[in-house]
Amino acid sequence: MASKDLRTFIRELHQKRPDELKLVSQQVDPRLELTAIAEKSSQDGRYPGVFFTNVKGSSIPLVINLTATYERLALALGTSVQELVKAYGERQGHPVAPKITQEAPVHDVVLQGKEVDLYALPIPHHNETDSNFYVTSGVLICKDPESGRTNAGMYRHQVQARDQLGVWFYESHHGGVIWRRYEALGKPMEVAIAIGHHPAFALAAISRLPGIGGEFEEAGALLGEPLELTKARTVDLLVPARAEIVLEGVLYPRQRHREGPFGEWPGYTVEEGEKPCIKITTITMRKDALYYTIFPANEEHRVIGALPRMGSIYRRVREAIPGLVNVNVPAHARTHCYISIKKYQDSDVKKAAMTAILTEPENLRFVVVVDDDINVFNEREVMWAIGTRFNADKDLLMVKDWSGPGGLNPTGWEYHPDGSRTPIMSTVMLLDATMPLPPRQYPPLSRPPKELVERVDAARVLRDFDPSLLKVNLDSH
Ligand SMILES: Cc1cc2nc3c(=O)[nH]c(=O)nc-3n(C[C@H](O)[C@H](O)[C@H](O)COP(=O)(O)O)c2cc1C
Ligand SMILES: [Mn+2]
Structure with missing residues (x-):
């Protein structure tokens, strides 16, 4: 059986909850039209995952809102919504080491030099006030120059040229700590950005782990099997072998580019300024790659961002x-x-x-x-x-x-x-x-007895209303 990835998850979802997936085959503009359709599809509060097979300017299909509900994240982790946070918190405490493999579908296609063209990917411009087209689901992998540990985190990436992406690291996030260390050393920072994998991989990258690194091991814990990694082509990093797309690149010291503003999870468009930028040297992907985007400043961004935090809170409060x-x-x-x-x-x-x-x-x-x-x-x-x-x-x-x-x-x-x-x-x-502890007695709750409610055979007892059975004449004066 194949290891878990984006495709195994979509297959499982399609089998178990087919009505939660939609597909748009007409041509759509990646600039605002695609997200307008996704927004419309979710107005009843159900947030189906929407596939787009014909995104203008790209031959690659895209999926948005695939991970926009706790029900689907619970499915991804093989649990229920009620048990989701508990399962997440418990698994976080039991890391699973990754497995290195030579068999890497993500290296089906390798594009280098002049072939590198981010504009050939179906990267959307999501919200009207966003400054540009953004990769929202990229997991950036890099190595801490001090400890040698590998870190992975999800950060927003603005498209700045056919071979250049911006990145915004929040100061206290490990990505930002590592970047500042390279800057202080005056050394280039090699990175790989993985797009599209099993939801467990994205969740692990979003998790706030104590200390730099550990995301690959957490991905294994959430997947319930080792994450498969393979050597990147041009940077000294390991990348997920079963990702859909990997972008390899370098951040050069003291290079900056204008970045932002961008719609963030609180629902406002924020954070504009001079930020680090990434020269993309290589694009690798599956031969029939599927592009995964997270709808930013929308339900999907908030749901996938909140679960790892709940999991970490659960784990720490349980210790307290x-x-x-x-x-x-x-x-x-x-x-x-x-x-x-x-x-x-x-x-x-x-x-x-x-x-x-x-x-x-x-x-x-x-x-x-x-x-x-x-x-x-x-x-x-x-x-x-x-x-x-x-x-x-x-x-x-x-x-x-x-x-x-x-x-x-x-x-x-x-x-x-x-x-x-x-x-x-x-x-x-x-x-x-909370109520005060006994002996300070709080008044009793007013409810019919639970055992009696449970014992009621509703199908038998509750009949449809029929005026002729009622011993009251509704027609009388
Ligand atoms: C869709 C999405 C976008 C995010 N964008 C950013 C970002 O642009 N910058 C950032 O620092 N954190 C961002 N985060 C939060 C980080 O992924 C998260 O805090 C993670 O733990 C950071 O990992 P690190 O501490 O290893 O760097 C984003 C999270 C989500 C779900
Ligand atoms: Mn980290």
Whole structure:
């Protein structure tokens, strides 16, 4: 059986949930038209994966929104939505070493020199206010010059020329740390950018792991089998053998190019400036490559970005308190985090909330801790708990100036009348929406007994309404 990759995932999805995939065969413009169709297809909130077989200017088909729902990410990891975060957190603790292979479909086609042409790929211009066409799903692989460890991360890549991509590294991300080390040494930084693989590979690259590297091993843990790697053609790096496309290139010291702005996960177009750029030296791909794009500043970006963070929060909070049940960072509000716990001590609540903001220090603004009878994936239940178990005077902890300054969230900035802005620190709120522990008795919940509800044979007992069976004459005066 073939190792897992983008194609095995699509096959499985097609078998199990065929109605979650759509295909567009008419010619579409990669500039805004493609994403307009994807946006339309998701207006009912279902976010189907959409294939485009005829993208203007390219012979390569594309898929967008393939990884836009937690249901599909749960399928990719062989679990359910309820168990997804727990499974993610648990697997993160058990890395699986990659396997080196000579058999590499990603080297079916090797393009070098004048053959290198990013414009031949169906790279979209996704959102109207984006500065340009962007590779949104590229996993950049590079080697830390200090430790020799290989790191992989997903970063936005602006198309700047037929053989040049921009890159934006957030300062605290390992990609940024490594790049600054090469700059300090005055040495070129070799990179390989993998596009299109099993969702587990993308998730591993997005994961916030402690310390540089470990993403290939995490990919193995999430896949449940070793990730297959092969030697890149022109850079001294290992790349995923079963990727769809790999771009090989070099960042030269002190080379900069204007980059941004670009629509980011909070839903705003941000971060314009002079950024590092990558000379692409080689493009390798499968002979019938499929281009995978993540819809930025949209549900797909938020969902695939949130799961690895939930997984890491789950793992760390479980280490901090004994009674962790589940963690949700909802895709529609990635600034929020809901944590359910079985509370043994009142101090469990603060420990859980503080650990969450330590694990995800930049983005969270609103953390709610609830009891284990609340389903954190049902926001109605979370809001009900806030309404009836939380008293702001006693149960609210504000950690002032916790994150920032600045960042992708517009609230990290102060806007001045002259049109300028300055970065400011951001405050996070921690809400204790748990009931007090006994002996302080909380009133009992008002519900019919669960056992009786479960025992009801609805199909037999509940008949369709028929006025003739009702012992009331509806026609009387
Ligand atoms: C679609 C998508 C785009 C992203 N773009 C960027 C980016 O442009 N720059 C960045 O620093 N992080 C970006 N991230 C977040 C990083 O992938 C993530 O934080 C990862 O852990 C970084 O890995 P590293 O610490 O090994 O560099 C993006 C995440 C997603 C899901
Ligand atoms: Mn890393």
